[in-house]
Structures are given as structure tokens and as C-alpha cells.
Amino acid sequence: MKTSQAAANVLHKQWGSEAVQQYIGPFDQSYFAYAADESIRVNAASGGVITAMLDFALSSKAIDGALVCRSVVIDGRVTPQFFIATDRETLLTAQGSKYIAVEFNRDALPLIRAFNGRLAIVALPCDLTNLRRLAEHDADIRRKVVLMVGLLCGHNSRSELTEMVVDKIKPDGAVLIDYRYRQGHWRGELEAYFDNGEVIRKPFSYFSDYANLFYFCQQKCHHCHDHAAYAADISIGDIWSLRMKENPIKHNAVIVRTGTGVALFNAAVKGEAIRAQSEAIEEICEGQARSMPFHYNVSARARAGKKLGITIKDSVQAPVQWHELLTARMALKNEKRSRGTEGMKKVARIPRFILKLKLYVMKGLESI
Numbered sequence: 001m002k003t004s005q006a007a008a009n010v011l012h013k014q015w016g017s018e019a020v021q022q023y024i025g026p027f028d029q030s031y032f033a034y035a036a037d038e039s040i041r042v043n044a045a046s047g048g049v050i051t052a053m054l055d056f057a058l059s060s061k062a063i064d065g066a067l068v069c070r071s072v073v074i075d076g077r078v079t080p081q082f083f084i085a086t087d088r089e090t091l092l093t094a095q096g097s098k099y100i101a102v103e104f105n106r107d108a109l110p111l112i113r114a115f116n117g118r119l120a121i122v123a124l125p126c127d128l129t130n131l132r133r134l135a136e137h138d139a140d141i142r143r144k145v146v147l148m149v150g151l152l153c154g155h156n157s158r159s160e161l162t163e164m165v166v167d168k169i170k171p172d173g174a175v176l177i178d179y180r181y182r183q184g185h186w187r188g189e190l191e192a193y194f195d196n197g198e199v200i201r202k203p204f205s206y207f208s209d210y211a212n213l214f215y216f217c218q219q220k221c222h223h224c225h226d227h228a229a230y231a232a233d234i235s236i237g238d239i240w241s242l243r244m245k246e247n248p249i250k251h252n253a254v255i256v257r258t259g260t261g262v263a264l265f266n267a268a269v270k271g272e273a274i275r276a277q278s279e280a281i282e283e284i285c286e287g288q289a290r291s292m293p294f295h296y297n298v299s300a301r302a303r304a305g306k307k308l309g310i311t312i313k314d315s316v317q318a319p320v321q322w323h324e325l326l327t328a329r330m331a332l333k334n335e336k337r338s339r340g341t342e343g344m345k346k347v348a349r350i351p352r353f354i355l356k357l358k359l360y361v362m363k364g365l366e367s368i
């Protein structure tokens with residue numbers, strides 16, 4: 001037995017049906033899947049299922065456009081940009097996860113309103129919930145939006161985190177011209193392109209160590225318990241189960257929720273755009289074993305926040321164990337510490353070995 005498989009067996013959590021219902025919400029089917037077309041997988045966040053499915057929907061005329069998000073660099077700063085792709089070539093420019101705050105209502109809604117045709121929307125859970133609510137009262141949105149694809153989401157980061165990381169790796173005097181958060185297998189690497197021709201590649205941990213410790217976390221995420229995009233027709237995420245680490249093809253976790261989702265996903269599998277294997281929902285949970293229970297437990301953050309002067313409404317009334325309280329306290333404290341220009345400077349000065357140490361402690365607490 002390979003080492004990571006043995007470790008996976010030891011670390012496997014027990015997922016009760018109540019917990020699954022709370023974390024995942026209503027669903028119909030669950031899969032591990034990947035894009036059949038290798039060229040779609042090259043720049044994908046994970047297995048490229050989102051892009052393969054949207055490409056299939058466009059080419060089979062199930063939709064006229066797909067609202068997606070790319071990152072552009074304006075004046076040396078990474079900026080997320082929503083747009084509507086109507087062909088494969090432009091769709092591909094949106095691949096990869098943008099771990100940077102987005103303004104869906106300000107930037108994406110006007111695009112939806114101005115578009116004349118049927119749309120698939122890709123968005124974070126909070127933005128999809130708002131869109132679903134809006135669609136209930138707005139016939140124009142209801143008519144246009146025919147599919148909602150939700151990203152699984154641990155939390156998102158303020159733009160300052162990206163700026164700090166770019167600043168740390170930037171060659172003297174060079175200006176950033178392109179940036180990718182995560183490329184390649186498993187955790188992958190970040191890639192930064194500069195105007196002097198240099199391309200700097202670093203392990204994704206240069207970014208994710210800060211993000212996983214909740215430095216620069218968006219404050220709205222403290223209040224959120226929706227990890228799995230309850231409002232989506234199809235929710236799609238990564239798989240961080242050790243059993244998948246040695247698989248040469250990175251897969252996506254896929255949760256199909258509604259009739260619309262079932263019809264399109266099954267058609268994309270039948271049309272050989274996506275390869276999918278049915279998996280128990282507990283296997284999807286296992287791929288989010290540490291982040292999902294933490295995310296759901298707003299109660300722990302509400303309690304921890306009291307001592308830190310951060311007011312969080314307890315929207316889930318979940319039981320809070322000692323280790324959950326400690327993890328919540330660490331996360332909130334780190335986020336608070338990273339606020340403002342002074343906060344950014346302080347965090348930038350933390351030595352990497354201290355970051356790693358804090359991360360081991362946090363991961364240990366989350367794994368209990």
C-alpha cells in the first residue's frame with residue numbers, strides 16, 4: 001500500500017448524515033470528474049470540468065453565453081474581471097481560480113442585464129445565493145439565467161494579499177504584467193510575469209500559507225457557512241483527499257443538485273466532454289475534511305469574535321468544541337492583524353518558518 005493511501009485510511013473522518021446535510025445541502029448526484037480534452041486541463045484550476053461543461057453547453061447551443069471571471073493586470077495590480085464568453089477561445093481565458101475579492105453585483109449583474117440570450121453563470125456561493133434570490137423577483141434574470149454553477153469556497157482574500165505576495169517575489173524595478181494563482185498538479189505553483197521578461201514561479205504555498213491562516217480574509221467570510229454553494233444547479237470544487245494525490249489527472253468534486261444540472265452534466269458526460277465516476281457524497285466531504293466543518297461553524301467564530309471585538313451573528317447554532325473555538329480564534333486574530341497598511345507590513349515581516357509552524361498548529365486543530 002502506498003504511504004499516502006495508508007495515511008488516507010488512518011485520517012478518514014466519519015461523516016454523519018446530519019453533518020452531510022448541513023455542509024452539502026440538497027443534492028441529487030455526486031462525482032469525481034475531469035475534462036476529457038487534455039488541452040482544457042492544462043490551465044484549469046483542477047480537472048477543468050467547469051470549462052469543459054460550459055464549452056459543451058455553448059457548442060451544443062444549450063446556452064448563448066457563459067458569465068465567467070478572468071484576472072487582468074492593470075497598472076501592475078491583479079484585477080478580477082467578469083465577462084461573458086460566447087466561444088471556446090474566450091472561455092479558456094477565464095480558467096483557474098482567482099483568490100481575490102470580486103464585486104459580483106457591481107461588475108457582473110450589469111453584464112447579465114445587458115445580455116440578450118440564455119446564460120450559464122459561474123460564481124462563488126454567496127454571489128449565487130444573492131442571484132437566486134434576485135431571480136425570484138426579477139423575470140428578466142429568471143429568463144436569461146438557465147444554469148448556475150457554484151464554486152466550492154473556503155473563503156476569499158482581499159486584494160492586499162495578492163499585492164503583498166507579488167511585492168515579495170518581484171524583481172527590482174520590474175512591473176507585473178500577468179499573474180496566475182495556481183498552475184499544475186496537486187497544490188501547484190503560482191506564476192508571475194514581469195515587464196522585464198522574467199517569469200517567477202513559486203510553490204502555491206507562497207500565497208496559500210497566508211490565505212490558509214486567514215490573513216487578509218474578506219470580513220464577510222467570517223459570517224458565511226455556505227461552503228458547497230447550496231443555491232447552485234451544480235457545485236464544483238477540488239479534491240484534497242490523499243487517495244487522489246498520486247492520480248496523474250487532477251479531478252474535480254462535482255455535486256449535481258437540480259434537474260437542470262442533472263440534464264446538462266449527464267449530456268456533457270454522454271457527449272464525452274467530461275469523464276465522471278460516481279462517488280458517495282462522503283467522499284466529496286472527505287476532500288474538504290478540514291475546511292468545510294470549520295467554514296460551517298459560524299457559532300465558533302461568533303463566540304471567538306466576542307473577545308476580539310468582532311461581532312458575528314451566530315446563524316447556525318452549531319455545537320462548539322474546544323478545538324473549534326481555538327481554530328476560530330486563530331483565524332479571526334490573524335485576519336484582524338492583517339487589516340490596513342500597518343497590518344500588511346506586519347504580516348509581510350513574519351518569517352516563513354513561523355508561518356509554517358502556525359499552519360501546522362491550525363491544521364492539527366482542524367483535523368481533530
Ligand SMILES: Cc1cc2nc3c(=O)[nH]c(=O)nc-3n(C[C@H](O)[C@H](O)[C@H](O)COP(=O)(O)OP(=O)(O)OC[C@H]3O[C@@H](n4cnc5c(N)ncnc54)[C@H](O)[C@@H]3O)c2cc1C
Binds near residue numbers: 043100151155
Ligand atoms: C475564492 C475561491 C475559493 C475556493 N475555495 C475552494 C475550497 O475551499 N474547496 C474547493 O474544493 N474548491 C475551492 N475553490 C474552487 C476551486 O479552486 C476550482 O475553482 C474549482 O474546483 C473549479 O475547477 P475547474 O478546474 O473545473 O475550473 P476551470 O475550468 O479552471 O474554471 C474555473 C472557473 O471558475 C471561475 N472563477 C474563478 N475564480 C472566480 C471568482 N473569484 N469568482 C467567480 N468565478 C471565478 C472562472 O470564471 C472559471 O469559469 C475556490 C475557488 C475560489 C475562486
Ligand code: SF4
Binds near residue numbers: 127
Ligand atoms: S466564504 Fe462565503 S462569503 Fe466568503 S467568498 Fe466564499 S461564499 Fe462568499
